[in-house]
Amino acid sequence: MAEEKTIAFDVESIREQFPTLSQQVYGKDLVYLDNGATSQKPKVVIDAIGHYYTLENSNIHRGVHFLSQQATEHYEHARKVIQQYINAPLEEEVLFTSGTTAGINLVAFSYGELLSEGDEIIISAMEHHSNIVPWQILCERKGCILKVIPMNEHGELMMDAYSNLLSHRTKLVAVTHISNTLGTINPVKEITRMAHEQGAVVLIDGAQSIQHMTVDVQELDCDFYAFSGHKVFGPTGVGILYGKKAILDKMPPYQGGGDMIEKVTFEKTTYNGLPHKFEAGTPNISGGIGLGVAFEFLSGLDMDEVEHYEKELATYAEKELLKLDGMRLIGTAKEKTSVVSFIVEGLHPFDIGTLLDKQGIAVRTGHHCTQPVMDFFKIPGTVRASFAFYNTMAEVDILVKGVERSINMLR
Amino acid sequence: MTLEEKQQEIVEEFAVFDDWMDKYEYIIELGKDLPLISDDKKTDDRLIEGCQSRVWLETDVVDGKMQFTADSDAIITKGIIGLLIQVMNNEDPKTIATADLHFIREIGLQEHLSPTRANGLLSMVQKMKLSALKAAAV
Numbered sequence: 001m002a003e004e005k006t007i008a009f010d011v012e013s014i015r016e017q018f019p020t021l022s023q024q025v026y027g028k029d030l031v032y033l034d035n036g037a038t039s040q041k042p043k044v045v046i047d048a049i050g051h052y053y054t055l056e057n058s059n060i061h062r063g064v065h066f067l068s069q070q071a072t073e074h075y076e077h078a079r080k081v082i083q084q085y086i087n088a089p090l091e092e093e094v095l096f097t098s099g100t101t102a103g104i105n106l107v108a109f110s111y112g113e114l115l116s117e118g119d120e121i122i123i124s125a126m127e128h129h130s131n132i133v134p135w136q137i138l139c140e141r142k143g144c145i146l147k148v149i150p151m152n153e154h155g156e157l158m159m160d161a162y163s164n165l166l167s168h169r170t171k172l173v174a175v176t177h178i179s180n181t182l183g184t185i186n187p188v189k190e191i192t193r194m195a196h197e198q199g200a201v202v203l204i205d206g207a208q209s210i211q212h213m214t215v216d217v218q219e220l221d222c223d224f225y226a227f228s229g230h231k232v233f234g235p236t237g238v239g240i241l242y243g244k245k246a247i248l249d250k251m252p253p254y255q256g257g258g259d260m261i262e263k264v265t266f267e268k269t270t271y272n273g274l275p276h277k278f279e280a281g282t283p284n285i286s287g288g289i290g291l292g293v294a295f296e297f298l299s300g301l302d303m304d305e306v307e308h309y310e311k312e313l314a315t316y317a318e319k320e321l322l323k324l325d326g327m328r329l330i331g332t333a334k335e336k337t338s339v340v341s342f343i344v345e346g347l348h349p350f351d352i353g354t355l356l357d358k359q360g361i362a363v364r365t366g367h368h369c370t371q372p373v374m375d376f377f378k379i380p381g382t383v384r385a386s387f388a389f390y391n392t393m394a395e396v397d398i399l400v401k402g403v404e405r406s407i408n409m410l411r
Numbered sequence: 412m413t414l415e416e417k418q419q420e421i422v423e424e425f426a427v428f429d430d431w432m433d434k435y436e437y438i439i440e441l442g443k444d445l446p447l448i449s450d451d452k453k454t455d456d457r458l459i460e461g462c463q464s465r466v467w468l469e470t471d472v473v474d475g476k477m478q479f480t481a482d483s484d485a486i487i488t489k490g491i492i493g494l495l496i497q498v499m500n501n502e503d504p505k506t507i508a509t510a511d512l513h514f515i516r517e518i519g520l521q522e523h524l525s526p527t528r529a530n531g532l533l534s535m536v537q538k539m540k541l542s543a544l545k546a547a548a549v
């Protein structure tokens with residue numbers, strides 16, 4: 001039973017800081033288990049955005065006036081907070097983007113300019129569409145070749161196969177740190193080390209890892225690390241691309257416009273230095289400031305404790321769900337966390353998801369933007385419960401009861 | 412019964428449910444009762460690909476009236492299909508083409524017909540209307 005579980009930290013006091021969580025839907029207490037899609041926001045983040053628009057709103061990097069200077073300072077402060085959080089060596093290696101998708105596209109377009117026909121790019125079988133399609137577009141544009149690291153039926157990457165794919169032709173490896181569909185934690189440090197041996201650069205899709213564990217980009221030694229603000233308790237429409245300075249310096253600008261230039265004449269334009277070279281135009285200022293506050297909030301938590309607690313939630317959910325008749329977990333990797341994807345024999349995920357919704361339980365159903373993963377398991381989709389540190393064991397119990405009730409209604 | 416009367420009848424049927432789960436229980440039963448489209452007829456030209464659930468639709472005109480059979484791999488989608496067919500079958504093409512299916516909204520199922528839901532139902536209704544338009548034109 002849930003009561004017997006040791007709770008690693010005070011979940012209730014954490015929950016109080018997330019206003020969205022304490023509401024009812026369809027007359028039931030909301031049980032929010034769609035954190036893989038987006039996370040809820042702590043009050044400090046919501047307040048920071050409100051405060052910005054109420055008192056600080058101004059364009060940054062351009063004004064001589066008080067408000068502009070203040071907004072610039074706060075926006076740049078956010079960059080510093082995030083730099084420290086992910087342990088990036090330099091501030092200018094932390095680029096503001098609009099999200100993971102934007103970060104990956106930036107690399108695919110700009111680093112892609114340095115690639116030529118016959119160069120190989122390696123991704124994995126469990127990538128989100130946003131870490132597949134940009135590389136396909138690049139391959140189309142440049143005549144590069146896309147290779148895919150296969151996975152086994154547990155949803156674990158086959159490292160031997162990866163090793164065989166690598167060669168001096170490999171120029172870039174792009175893999176997800178944690179699979180949004182399977183919850184698999186990939187050995188990205190090892191993946192990076194092996195790629196570097198062949199002289200290839202490595203991009204890690206951190207959309208599902210930054211919110212669940214300590215991430216140290218120097219420790220991983222990856223060349224790029226991309227994530228979205230909205231999945232890490234920050235606002236939507238903002239994200240981060242970390243990139244090593246030496247590589248970013250070699251890359252041509254991605255988009256042209258204000259802020260990214262040093263000097264413009266009609267004959268010749270010279271570009272601004274990092275990070276501005278990759279930050280054309282007025283950015284999402286309130287988003288950046290809000291994201292900085294989200295990371296300050298996270299800094300107040302012990303991420304090792306968070307990781308441990310979330311793992312406990314997911315393990316408990318799996319154990320209880322497996323007691324239900326016809327239950328099949330999709331994604332049973334040894335190293336996994338926070339995501340529980342399942343199907344029930346003979347039932348459509350959409351039906352289960354709809355009935356869970358009406359019981360106040362928010363999950364996601366479908367292919368989760370990973371159609372190749374669905375094809376691999378030969379299923380139309382899964383029901384996915386994805387956890388955050390503000391979820392409770394009691395909520396897991398509600399989920400399991402809800403699934404059981406849904407199964408009984410549908411059978 | 413006119414199309415409007417059929418809609419009214421469903422609205423009244425649903426008025427007894429004050430709990431969402433009861434409502435869905437009923438929809439699921441409708442889904443289970445709906446005659447299936449046989450597997451060999453589930454061909455691509457009858458398929459309406461939704462993001463989540465798939466829907467197959469067959470259209471016929473018999474004695475000047477529209478006849479629909481439809482199926483889905485999801486039971487709730489099927490139940491709602493059952494309601495739509497109950498309302499739309501045996502009607503003149505013209506009536507179908509211009510029908511305002513307000514009962515869906517009134518019984519609280521509009522989310523299933525929203526463009527963001529992508530379960531194939533909205534496309535199905537559009538296809539039903541389109542085939543009615545075609546039938547009306549001949």
Ligand SMILES: Cc1ncc(COP(=O)(O)O)c(C=O)c1O
Binds near residue numbers: 100131176369
């Ligand atoms: C693993 C992974 N990569 C990339 C993305 C794309 O993130 P965004 O839509 O915020 O750019 C997601 C979001 O679902 C994800 O889970």
